[in-house]
Amino acid sequence: MNVWLMHGNSTLMSQFLRRVELTGVTMWKHSLDFSSCPTLEDLNLCSSRIYGPKISSQSVRCLSITQCQFNVDTGSRMRISAPCLVYLQLADVSGTAPLLERMPLLVTAFIRLGRGGFGTCTHEAYGDCDECFPYDGYYYGHDDYGASFANYHGSNDSVLLQGLSGATSLGLTTIDPNVFTFRKDLKQCPTFSMLKTLLLNEWCVAADFGALVKFLQCTPILEKLIIQLRLEKLPRVNSMIETYESYNPAVQLVLKHLKDVEIKCHKEDEVVRQIVKILSTFGVLSDQIDIQVIQQTYVSGSFDQFRAD
Template sequence: MPHTSKAKKALKSCGEDRISDLPDDILHHVLGFLQADEAVRTCLLARRWRYLWKFMRRLRINDAGRRGKSTTDVFLNKFMSYLLLLREPGSTLDEVEIEYDNLIDDRHFNYDCPWVDIWIRHALSCQAQVLTVKLHKEAHFYVCLDAPLVSQHLRRLEIYEVKLESNFLNFSSCSALEELKIKNCNLKTNRILSQSLKHLSITGSAFLSKGRICISVPNLLSLQLINYRTATPLLESMPSLETAVIRSDYNISDYCHNGVAGECCGICADCSGNDDHNGGCVLLRGLSHSRNLALIQANPRTFTFKRDLRWCPTFSKLKNLLLNDWCVQPDLRGLVSMLEHSPILENLTLQLCKQKKTISALEVEENPGLMEKPAAISGYLEIIRVKCEEDSVSRGGGELWADDGCTVP
């Protein structure tokens, strides 16, 4: 007689389906881990499961992990139309994730996809608190989102690889929105606006407006602006800001073409601030209330930080500061200016690249007084870290922000 485990004997003897005996709320939660079409298929398991999918609180609309399978918008539109139509009226959604890796648009070059917008509106009408939209681009085409969001329940929004128009980036009607993450997107707008936002991260994205995009988020606590392309955005006042990381690697607009030896000239119209902003700080004034600040710039011809120093504000709350080569090239005046305007600074980290003797080093040798501590520099300054790296781009920030949960990827 073949060996049978005790568990199998017990299951055979009782004939019970213990999973189906779980409360509805637990089964709705479990279904939320499945992709939407897989969750609907559970209606075939047993009579008990026939309508459970109508009440699940987490909706995952994606093709993640389905290698070699491409999904047309015709199939998606039809499936999602039935799914949304047949869901239980009035049932709420906690989280909605819309993600497609292998999306094929049957209209080829027309990437205005109204059905994606319909899904988003449905999610918000069901009081979704977390919304993720990740539509991987085909070549240089992006799905475009333009209609404004309206929700009193949305708390976190993540957007990847889409084109965002002006109306979509006005979050005045999302009074509960606290966290916004934008990655690898094209932003075609003049303003990002939110009164409720507390955490903002924009990574690897391009600002496509004619002038500078204005970011107006007065209640922000943390900001990450990393690897942005085109013109640096204008930051309005953020009096509650605690931690900010600004890293410019690929900026192609705030760039000096007149400098010698790869440096910003400091005197052309752009470098001196005579651009569409008509002078004044672009970044630093908006960051002046931060307690922890990282300013990292890869290209020495990018002039944003140095230009802002002409109108450098006082960083009255700043305790931790991270800078890289831009503040010591071609001389130390950038570093000195930052120190002079940080009266309670406690920790300074300099991330410098290993290279031949720089102009700044030569200037220090010729003028040792540059290394003397000016009287205006913080008396609280206790720790200065200098890190030298082989790579031409400093990637740091993690150690400095270890206690604040804000790192530079």
């Protein structure tokens, strides 16, 4: 059943509801507010168009948003407010990336950004240039029904990573390696002081390996690193703007806890060799790195994989 939610706020009221699943919902200029469901723990949104200012719940512990599209051509960025969240999944989502508010209890998060949005750049280098994302700063206001909203216009503040910084297990992947939301967030990268397991795919090596280096610098107790590479999406090494050697070695750390590295690829090429070389500068030995040559096409991780850890 398709559902349209138009303007204003939608407040679902129940003292007993524990799980909500919405499929085929279109939310237009509409906040989805679950504050009147104090026992709600599990919220699932699937195959929906969510063009509104906010999704909020003070009780939800597991939030899964899959195959959904966020604010497209609305000039605003949705906020997700769920301070009790423990598990988060944003998989195969597109549009304008939502702003994640603080999640102090977060343990596991899996993010897979889809095609058709989330900021792509036609230029080489990082893809966070002003020409491709020209606006700057927040604009706070109210819609016609009094619901507050915040427009985000490309400032250097973190959109996703700050809210994810307390996680223990984290997957950050994209279907299109040119999506630069993660790389843009890395300009103000927080320290992932609790992170032990990290999954990345080819976006982290695009242009100059800078994203990979930055993550290694910001994950001091990381124990397991998984990098998945799809050969057809990888950049040519000779087209990279700069290499990891351009980063200040003084801020590179020896990752004493990182003992298990998996690199899944279609073949061992120069990109893989550069990754191994970078890891060695952080004290990772070659016998700690497992290079797995995989012939078939695969999906970059899954939420259940992390929840099982």
